[in-house]
Amino acid sequence: xxxDTAKATLLSPFDLETGKLERVFAALGTRRIDFADLYFxxxxxxxxxxxxxxxxxxxxxxxxxxxxxxVSGEKTAFAYSDEISYDALQDAARAxxxxxxxxxxxxxxxxxxxxxxxxYSAVDPIGSLDSGKKVALLERxxxxxxxxxxxxxxxxxxxxGEYEVxxxxxxxxxxxxxxxxxxxxxxxxxxxSGGRRETGSAGGxxxxxxxxxxxxxxxxxxxxxxxxxxxxxxxxxxxxxTMTVVLGxxxxxxxxxxxxxxxxxxxxxxxxxxxxxxxxxxxxxxxxVTVVDDGTLPGRRGSLTVDDEGNPTQRNVLIEDGxxxxxMQDSLNARLMKMPVTGNARRESFAxxxxxxxxNTYMLAGSRDPAEIIASVKQGVYATNFGGxxxxxxxxxxxxxxxxxxxxxxxxxxxxxxxxxxxxNGPDALTRVSMIGNDLQLDSGIGTCGKEGQSVPVGVGxxxxxxxxxxxxxxx
Numbered sequence: 001x002x003x004d005t006a007k008a009t010l011l012s013p014f015d016l017e018t019g020k021l022e023r024v025f026a027a028l029g030t031r032r033i034d035f036a037d038l039y040f041x042x043x044x045x046x047x048x049x050x051x052x053x054x055x056x057x058x059x060x061x062x063x064x065x066x067x068x069x070x071v072s073g074e075k076t077a078f079a080y081s082d083e084i085s086y087d088a089l090q091d092a093a094r095a096x097x098x099x100x101x102x103x104x105x106x107x108x109x110x111x112x113x114x115x116x117x118x119x120y121s122a123v124d125p126i127g128s129l130d131s132g133k134k135v136a137l138l139e140r141x142x143x144x145x146x147x148x149x150x151x152x153x154x155x156x157x158x159x160x161g162e163y164e165v166x167x168x169x170x171x172x173x174x175x176x177x178x179x180x181x182x183x184x185x186x187x188x189x190x191x192x193s194g195g196r197r198e199t200g201s202a203g204g205x206x207x208x209x210x211x212x213x214x215x216x217x218x219x220x221x222x223x224x225x226x227x228x229x230x231x232x233x234x235x236x237x238x239x240x241x242t243m244t245v246v247l248g249x250x251x252x253x254x255x256x257x258x259x260x261x262x263x264x265x266x267x268x269x270x271x272x273x274x275x276x277x278x279x280x281x282x283x284x285x286x287x288x289v290t291v292v293d294d295g296t297l298p299g300r301r302g303s304l305t306v307d308d309e310g311n312p313t314q315r316n317v318l319i320e321d322g323x324x325x326x327x328m329q330d331s332l333n334a335r336l337m338k339m340p341v342t343g344n345a346r347r348e349s350f351a352x353x354x355x356x357x358x359x360n361t362y363m364l365a366g367s368r369d370p371a372e373i374i375a376s377v378k379q380g381v382y383a384t385n386f387g388g389x390x391x392x393x394x395x396x397x398x399x400x401x402x403x404x405x406x407x408x409x410x411x412x413x414x415x416x417x418x419x420x421x422x423x424x425n426g427p428d429a430l431t432r433v434s435m436i437g438n439d440l441q442l443d444s445g446i447g448t449c450g451k452e453g454q455s456v457p458v459g460v461g462x463x464x465x466x467x468x469x470x471x472x473x474x475x476x
Contacts, residue, residue, distance in 0.1 A: 002122055002305070006167040006177030010040040010064075014084045024086075025171045027093040028070050035071040035331050036171035037309060040084065041164065041350040046126050049158040050138040067350040068092040071332050080351045116305045116312040119298045120207035122179035125161035128209035134159055137185075137213060144222035145189050151233070152226060153197075154190040159183075161210065168310035176310030181207050182301070182457060184445065187221050191229035198418075200229030201403075204444030206299045228385065228404050231416045238405065238420035238474030244380035245422060245470045246373055246408065250441035252383060253460035257361050257449070258391045259398040259426030260291065264318050264326075265344070266333035266356040268393055275396040275427045276324060284324045285430035288366050291319040293328055295343055295359030301445040302360040302459035306343075313343040313359060319430070330356045348454040355451060362461030366436025370464040373435045375411040381420060381472055382406045382413060396426035399473075419475035429467055437464030 011017070021038060028036050042064040049057045065082040066089060079095040081088040129137070142155040164180040186203030202224035206212060247255065268274035276284060285291075295313025297303050304313050309331055317325050329337070330345035333356055346357035374382060382405060389400035402420040406413045442461035449458040 002118065002179050003167075003175070003177040005122060005179055006040075006165050009042050009165045010084065010167045014086070016084070016086060016089075020086050020089075021169050024068070024089045024093050027090055027097065028068070028171070029097050033070045033072045033171075034335060037069055038089070038169045039067040039069070039308065039347070039350050040167040040169075041065060043162065043164040043349070044126055045160070045162050047158065047160045048134055048138060049156070050135075050142060051156045052154070053139075053142065055135055055138070063349065065350040066092070067347075067352070068096045069353065070096050074332075074336060076332065076353060078353050082351075116176065117296070119296060119303050119305050120181060123181050123209045124163045125181045125183045125209040126163055128211060134210070137210070137218075141185070141187055141218050141222060144218055145187060145226055148222060148226045149191065149230060151191045151193050151230065152189050153192045155187065157185070157187045159185050166308070168306070168308065170310060174310055176306045178305045180304070181209060183208060183210055183212060184301075185213050185221065186446065187225050189225045189229050191226070191233055193233050196233060198229050198232035198235075200225040200227065200232065202228070202444075203446050206301050206445045207303060208299055231404060232418060235416040235418035236407075238402075238417035238472065239381070239407065240472060240474035242469055242471050244377050244408075245467050245472065246377060246380060246382045247462065247465045247467065248382065248384035249370070249437065249439045249463050250461060251443045251446070252386055253362055253443065253462035254386055254447065255389070255398065255400055255422070256291065256363055256462055257358060257447070257458065257460045258389055258400075259396055259424070260430060261293070261358050261361045262391065262393050262451070263396055263426060264328060265358070266327045266329040266337060266339070269327050270333050270337050273394050275394065276327075279324050280326070282324055283322050284427055285319050285322040286433040287322045288436050289319060289322050289430055289433050290317065290364040291361070292317050292364065293344065293358050293361045297360050297442075297459070300360050300442065300459045301447060301457045302358070304346075304359060307345045308347045308354050309341075309345040311341055311343045311345065316342045316344070328356050328358060330354050346456050348456060352454050355454065357451060357456055358449060358458050360442065360459035360461070362440070362442060362459070363436070363463065363465070365438050365440035365463040368435045368437050368464075370437045370439050373437055373464055373466045374408060374413065376435065376466065377408045377411060380408040381417065382408050383420070383422065391426070396428070397424070398426055399423050417474070421473035423471040423473055429470065432468045432470070433465055434468050435466035439463050
């Protein structure tokens with residue numbers, strides 16, 4: 001049914017039957033290339049934002065087009081058009097054919113194709129609620145935040161929805177399609193007391209429609225945003241130095257995503273620029289550390305029924321009990337590294353090239369009670385939420401700001417701290433994990449990952465973690 005929907009949306013209106021697509025591939029000169037595909041996309045986006053009790057902005061956008069790609073050896077030729085037509089496809093194919101003469105065509109043994117299992121409903125989020133009710137949803141969220149504490153002086157909320165239909169046709173005859181809904185709701189509050197102002201934020205979403213945002217979900221977002229702002233009102237200057245750091249479950253997994261996950265993507269390892277290059281089968285983390293990337297979690301923000309090369313996503317074990325087991329791959333890097341395709345080919349749109357990217361990346365749970373972990377720390381910091389950060393893929397060095405953190409003294413949480421940054425090296429930090437909690441959580445559906453100018457939705461997660469000897473930058 002999904003393939004029928006995609007054909008009806010992307011091929012039939014433009015009189016593009018299978019025979020015409022075959023002629024486009026013929027124009028590419030497929031005997032001289034290793035891989036070629038056509039990526040058709042139709043997307044509708046909307047966004048609403050509320051501030052000071054009124055809707056400050058609303059946007060709606062429709063985008064459609066097709067990308068034509070051919071790969072020979074390490075070289076990729078790519079052209080795209082925002083017009084879907086046979087003539088535009090032929091023009092793009094002729095432009096792409098300039099890939100060069102050094103073809104690497106060869107016979108390749110291909111495993112038995114798995115049929116994709118739909119991970120979300122082919123629903124249109126934008127049509128799931130009328131405009132008045134979307135505005136009312138934002139207004140309810142604002143009222144809930146203000147009602148929680150009189151110190152909340154400002155509330156900013158935003159709502160977004162996306163309906164995307166893609167169809168991938170490959171030169172090997174494989175055709176795949178996906179209908180991808182996506183929604184997100186975010187809220188930020190400002191609390192003021194004694195002349196001091198602090199912020200808090202929360203939100204979430206997934207591959208569903210606006211019915212996801214029930215009264216209970218709105219209550220949770222409001223409570224978390226307000227609680228964070230009020231905690232930060234009481235925060236003291238953060239300590240500085242080398243110390244034990246405990247990371248809370250869920251969203252703090254963004255550190256794992258940035259400091260470790262990108263280093264496990266195939267392109268960086270093929271080029272030898274990752275700190276994990278050439279280390280398959282070797283210990284790269286403490287015993288008990290198992291990291292997976294799983295694009296098959298139903299309804300999650302980072303999940304895809306098929307990736308952007310038409311391959312079903314899968315659960316890939318990257319690090320198992322501290323030992324490096326694999327990388328995330330698209331077709332180009334998998335072929336050149338002589339490794340399996342893992343369903344991690346992703347692109348921002350038809351106008352972008354495919355790259356190996358993460359989907360939902362998280363660390364599996366251990367056996368320790370989170371309270372036991374905190375009680376084991378003499379002096380340290382407990383971080384439950386992170387803000388922005390920077391990572392150097394070549395060496396794994398990272399700097400992250402803590403949006404919400406607490407001092408640990410003699411095994412107890414004492415007071416919140418402000419202005420703390422976490423400084424370290426991703427591969428090194430994994431070897432310093434000394435305790436792993438039994439409370440694995442995934443984030444609420446807010447992650448967006450950037451790479452080479454492309455942004456895609458992702459998920460992160462982890463249990464409570466105790467990491468020894470990290471550098472904390474503070475203001476105290």
